[in-house]
Amino acid sequence: MEGKRTKKPYYYFAPILTSFPFGVLPLGYHSPTPLDTKKFCDKKFCKNLSTNEDGEVLICGHAYHEECFRVLGLKCEHCYKYLDKSIDELTKSYNQRLQLEEVQLELNDEEKDENDCELEEIDGYVPNVKTDSELQQRILGMFV
DSSP: OOTTOOOEEEETTTTTEEEGGGGGGGGGGGGSSSSOOSSSSOSOOOOOOOOOOTTOOTTTTTTTEEEHHHTSSSSOOOHHHHHHHHHOOOHHHHHHHHHHHHHHHHHHHHHHHHHHHHHHHHHOOOOOHHHHHHHHHHHHHHHH
């Protein structure tokens, strides 16, 4: 419906008085694995569940022990999978669009070929040389 505004969800964080729309939240909120506030390390099968020493919270919001983060190749496994999947979807969508454009170009080329055939059937086009020379003289006359 035109002109109708949809209500978007907003998120509140305890110490901050303002609300945030979903789009401005860190990447960890967008990944399929939500941030877990009950345990420190977000690595699957982390063996060091009891402590949060020697760990960091990444900018995406996920947290890892230093050792766990090194095992993962210094990347957030949840956000990496999310971004990888999103890039694959965008790539497929882009390639499908390119294929559609190729089909359109082929159809346009076929139409041009048909139009060219129609032009070839016209007999005896003779350009009017007299009109061209008169136009040239008038243009030159403006500069004199």
